[in-house]
Amino acid sequence: MKNTITIENIHKSFGKLHVLNGLSLNIENKEAHVILGQSGCGKSVLLKCLLGIFEIDSGEITVSGISVKDKSQSKEYMQKFSILFQGNALFDSMTVIENVEFGIKQSLKHKHLSDKEIRSIAEEKILAVGLQDRVFDIYPAEMSGGMQKRAALARAIAVEPEILLFDEPTSGLDPITGGLICNLLKDTVKNLGITSLTITHDLRVAEFLSDRVSVINKGQVAWIGHTKDMKKCGNEFVEEFYRASNVISARK
């Protein structure tokens, strides 16, 4: 199958700290891929390299044939993605519906739409993520974490991206809300039929959301496969990660 995202041998360091050390990864079209790794292993850095927010020191990243380094197509490159940020990143000077509308207005695909059409798309998406119409005109700060996550998802899907990125989608949420959000993310990705890339340190989230996972260790991909094969994959770090995750779940 055709690859959507190709990451080839990328390096990224901050001063003496080598965060990414020759990392390579291919993500197929319409795949639900999850990147697992310890806190501080460079998951967010990888995400920012992929988005071109951080410049990679060496290596190459291409998305549907466009290179991250190709400045002439940076807008097209960027608009292939929508990101659900770890902290939601809703604009707090705008109401929920203004946030979603703002996202749509920036998208090249929706350039020709009138304000009224944009408004109706925004309303539809907010309702689609399980929020009620009373949240349209309130500010993100007035909502709970779970509602903010939903609003951020509405903003992300409203622009009809090719690839959805989720950075720690359940962080800061209680287990029940986290579970609901995971279900919502899975359904959304399935309904839209698009590629998704999730970053997490939570094995259960990975099990639930992934077609394939890659485990990152020491700035490289230590292992790629299905979560069910993790237990006996032969890689010491991956097996350790698997055991530790299950010890924690068992204690709960």
Next chain:
Amino acid sequence: MIATLGEYTLASLREIGRISAFIANGVKCCFTPPFYFKEILRHIISIGFYSLPIVGLTAIFVGMALALQMHVGFTRFNAEGAIATVVLIGITRELGPVFAGLMVAGRMSSSIAAEIGSMKVSEQIDALVTMSVDPYKFLVAPRIIAAVLTMPILVFIADIIGVMGGFLVATTLLDYSTGSYLAQTANNFELWDVLSGLFKAAAFGFSIASFGCYHGFSSDLGARGVGRATTSAVVASCIGILALNYILTTLFFGA
């Protein structure tokens, strides 16, 4: 010792370079589309409208104190007659713009730095970038435009209130006759006194918005980083205002 001094000098030069590049970019963005008019309007209201009470209060007290001081000083050599003129010139050329500038700097450059700093921490700036919105055009340019446009209006109002304050003290506490005080004020009114103050005000607005934005953008992550950025923004914009005031005064009125 010399090494430390050298490092410190280099670090300061680097900082100055960064600030200049930031400000140059900010100014460029003020003149290149897209323009976010809704944002400009929002900042005009938050910088201009909500600063009115504090600027008004500052102006009236400064005007009153100035009249009192000049009265005490001028009676020493029997020049009480000049008090209206001195209040007028002092307020419009110097004290109106500088005090309003410092008060608005305390209020606004801190809030600009805090707002942008926390947007950085909560990844809102990354979110803008991923929507292919230039954060400079969306965050910096509207604030600079709003501050440069509203500061002269604020200072114009401060001028009127400050001169009124002087008038009130002179005519109620100090036994000046209303008619002669007003006549003297009117006779010595020079448009350039007021205009020069308004030019200064625009420059101060520029300093307030630029330093607020710069320190917001360069804030370290975390609440402590944002706190420090806020303080630095106020200090930098106040010093910027005082330095600009001296430079502009020399330009406008220097020998």
